[in-house]
Structures are given as C-alpha cells and as structure tokens.
Amino acid sequence: MKITNVEAFSLVVPIENPIKAPISIPYADELEKVVFKEYRTMLVKIETDEGITGYGECMVRLAPTATRDIVEYVKPLLIGKDPMNTEYIWELLFGTMMNRGHYQGFYIEAISGIDVALWDIKGKALNLPVYRLLGGSQYPKIWAYASSIRFRGMETMLATAQNFVDQGFTAMKIKIGQGYETDVMAVAAVREHVGKDITLMVDANCGYDVKTALKVGRELEKYNIRWFEEPVAPDDYEGYRRLSESLDIPIAGGEAHFLRYGLKELIVRGKVDIIQPNVCRAGGVTECLRIHGLASAYNIPYLVHTGSSSAVCIAVSLHLAAAFNDCFIFEHMQSDWAKDQRNPLRWDLTTLPIKSFENGYIELDDKPGFGLEINEEVIKKHRV
Numbered sequence: 001m002k003i004t005n006v007e008a009f010s011l012v013v014p015i016e017n018p019i020k021a022p023i024s025i026p027y028a029d030e031l032e033k034v035v036f037k038e039y040r041t042m043l044v045k046i047e048t049d050e051g052i053t054g055y056g057e058c059m060v061r062l063a064p065t066a067t068r069d070i071v072e073y074v075k076p077l078l079i080g081k082d083p084m085n086t087e088y089i090w091e092l093l094f095g096t097m098m099n100r101g102h103y104q105g106f107y108i109e110a111i112s113g114i115d116v117a118l119w120d121i122k123g124k125a126l127n128l129p130v131y132r133l134l135g136g137s138q139y140p141k142i143w144a145y146a147s148s149i150r151f152r153g154m155e156t157m158l159a160t161a162q163n164f165v166d167q168g169f170t171a172m173k174i175k176i177g178q179g180y181e182t183d184v185m186a187v188a189a190v191r192e193h194v195g196k197d198i199t200l201m202v203d204a205n206c207g208y209d210v211k212t213a214l215k216v217g218r219e220l221e222k223y224n225i226r227w228f229e230e231p232v233a234p235d236d237y238e239g240y241r242r243l244s245e246s247l248d249i250p251i252a253g254g255e256a257h258f259l260r261y262g263l264k265e266l267i268v269r270g271k272v273d274i275i276q277p278n279v280c281r282a283g284g285v286t287e288c289l290r291i292h293g294l295a296s297a298y299n300i301p302y303l304v305h306t307g308s309s310s311a312v313c314i315a316v317s318l319h320l321a322a323a324f325n326d327c328f329i330f331e332h333m334q335s336d337w338a339k340d341q342r343n344p345l346r347w348d349l350t351t352l353p354i355k356s357f358e359n360g361y362i363e364l365d366d367k368p369g370f371g372l373e374i375n376e377e378v379i380k381k382h383r384v
C-alpha cells in the first residue's frame with residue numbers, strides 16, 4: 001500500500017456574539033478578540049492506492065491555515081510511502097525539523113495530525129479498531145467525567161453540575177482560577193450540591209502562581225478533589241514540584257506539552273502525579289505510545305486530554321483511553337466555549353465510536369480504524 005494523496009482542511013466557525021474567555025487565563029479580556037472568537041481545527045486526509053482513506057486532526061488554538069501550510073509543505077515526504085510504516089514516517093517528519101527549532105508548537109501539531117491519519121489507515125487495513133491494535137480489550141468500557149463546570153456564576157455552576165448528574169455522570173471537573181475566595185466558594189458549593197459520592201477535579205488552566213495555587217490547594221484538600229490540573233504555567237517545573245510535594249491532592253498537567261521530551265520534564269522535574277497529553281498536539285499516536293511508556297516507568301497514569309478539541313481528536317482519544325490500562329477516566333467534553341452557540345466541529349464533524357453511555361461509563365463500538373464517519377458537509381461549509 002502506498003500514500004497517493006494528502007489533503008489538509010482548515011476549518012473555522014466564527015463565534016457570533018463576543019464571549020468572555022471561558023477559562024481562567026492571563027489577559028482574558030484581550031484574548032476574546034483573538035483566541036475565543038472562533039472555533040477552529042485542521043483536518044488531514046490521507047489517501048492510498050488501495051482505496052483506504054485515513055483522517056487525522058491537528059490541535060489548533062490559533063491559526064489553522066498555518067498548520068495546513070505545514071502539512072502541504074511536507075506532503076512530498078509522504079507521497080509514495082507505505083502508510084503502515086508509522087515509525088519511519090514519524091522519524092522522517094521529526095528529523096526534517098528537529099535541529100531547526102521546531103521541537104514544539106505548530107510543526108509538532110502538524111505531525112500529530114498526519115500520524116493520526118496513518119493510524120486510521122492502519123486500523124482500516126487490518127480491519128480492527130485502533131484500540132485493539134494497541135492492546136485494548138474487545139468491548140471496552142471507560143469511566144468518563146463531564147468536562148467542565150465553567151465559572152458562569154454560582155447558580156449556573158450548580159445547574160450545570162445537576163445536569164451532569166442527571167445525565168448519569170459520577171465524576172466532573174470544575175474550572176477554577178478565579179481567585180482564592182471565589183474558587184473555594186465554588187468548589188464548596190458544588191461539593192455540597194452533588195454530595196460526597198461524586199468525584200470532583202479542578203482545573204486552573206495555568207491561572208495561578210505557585211503561592212496562590214498552594215493556598216487554594218491547601219483549602220481544597222477539605223473537599224476530596226481527585227486532582228488539581230494545570231495549577232501553574234506549563235514550564236514552571238519548579239512550581240509543579242513544590243505543589244506536588246506540598247499538597248495531598250494529586251497534581252495533573254501536560255495538555256500544553258509536546259513530545260516525550262516535554263512530558264519528561266513535567267514528570268522528572270515537575271514530579272506531577274498524572275499526565276494529560278493531547279494526542280493531536282503531543283505528536284500523534286506513535287509519539288503518545290512512547291510518552292505512555294515513559295510515564296509507566298514512573299508509575300504515572302496517562303489520562304487523555306480532549307478539552308475543546310474537535311470530534312476527530314475526541315474519537316482518537318477514546319481509542320487511546322480504551323487501550324491504556326492506566327487511563328482510569330476519560331475527559332468527556334460537554335461544554336463549548338460559547339454558552340449560546342454550539343461548536344459544529346465538536347458535535348457534527350464525525351460520529352464518535354461510542355456505542356452507549358450509561359451510569360458514567362462509555363462503551364466503545366468496534367468499527368475499524370478510529371470508527372470515524374466524516375461529515376463532508378461540515379468540511380464544505382467551514383473550510384477556509
């Protein structure tokens with residue numbers, strides 16, 4: 001089998017009414033003009049001479065056309081190659097730029113989407129779901145948590161928590177980072193509302209310095225929090241280490257990190273308790289298998305990150321979650337950035353490989369590859 005064509009689609013959906021940054025983030029008021037004004041993603045489509053087509057997604061947070069151009073530039077490296085030879089192709093793409101300053105960012109996100117599309121082809125060619133290729137069980141069931149309760153006033157937060165409980169979720173994440181008093185009040189109120197049997201996590205999206213994160217974390221220890229996600233900036237490894245050593249709540253992070261090299265820093269220097277790479281950013285399936293192996297050597301669970309990704313990334317992440325024994329829970333995204341405008345790239349771009357969702361557990365179906373059924377209409381409508 002040989003690769004005959006590679007196409008890249010940048011997809012953009014403008015958010016009609018301006019929204020406040022839906023997470024705690026520095027310079028939030030400025031970011032709504034740039035980051036939070038559109039839903040975006042970049043799809044990679046790879047065709048072969050045997051009629052098998054694979055799709056991948058590159059995580060996009062800024063300029064999907066930039067990622068698209070990178071894929072188009074490296075296309076000549078891919079044409080004519082054996083799509084099953086994922087190790088070689090990954091090393092070829094990485095080796096092309098590794099001494100040219102592209103160890104992270106757009107280039108690695110571009111490689112990620114290409115690699116994911118190749119794994120989709122591999123699964124289809126062997127007529128197996130990718131989670132089976134990676135060693136997963138035949139009818140996997142994954143515990144899932146609702147992501148996330150965003151800070152939109154206490155009443156809305158409690159209504160969201162109730163809505164998640166009503167859907168059958170037994171675990172949910174709260175976005176924090178609004179300041180010590182607001183965070184503690186919000187977490188206390190949600191805990192009080194949902195009761196002691198619901199698993200709660202908190203996510204500060206790097207909104208704190210280490211001292212504030214420590215103060216918030218110490219108070220949140222009273223509320224039985226399963227993990228404290230991204231308390232400080234991604235490269236504040238000393239801060240991560242101090243928090244890990246000082247708090248009883250497990251510290252999580254990794255969605256902003258790239259490659260095994262980036263995750264290694266977080267594990268070895270940051271001493272985090274849980275890593276959460278995004279497969280469409282960190283280097284694709286090929287690289288995430290290496291990251292998984294690295295984490296296992298430190299007994300660190302690997303949880304997949306899906307937050308604010310589009311449907312292809314969510315589907316791929318489900319396969320990794322089903323294959324990795326230590327991935328004890330799956331981030332099941334329920335909320336979009338805009339409260340009053342759903343993201344069609346999340347909800348309509350492809351069906352997900354989900355057979356059922358009951359009592360907090362997702363059961364996967366067993367379609368080959370990633371089980372995607374891409375809706376070409378969504379691509380046509382939102383392509384730029």
Ligand SMILES: [Mg+2]
Nearest residue numbers: 203229255307
């Ligand atoms: Mg997060």
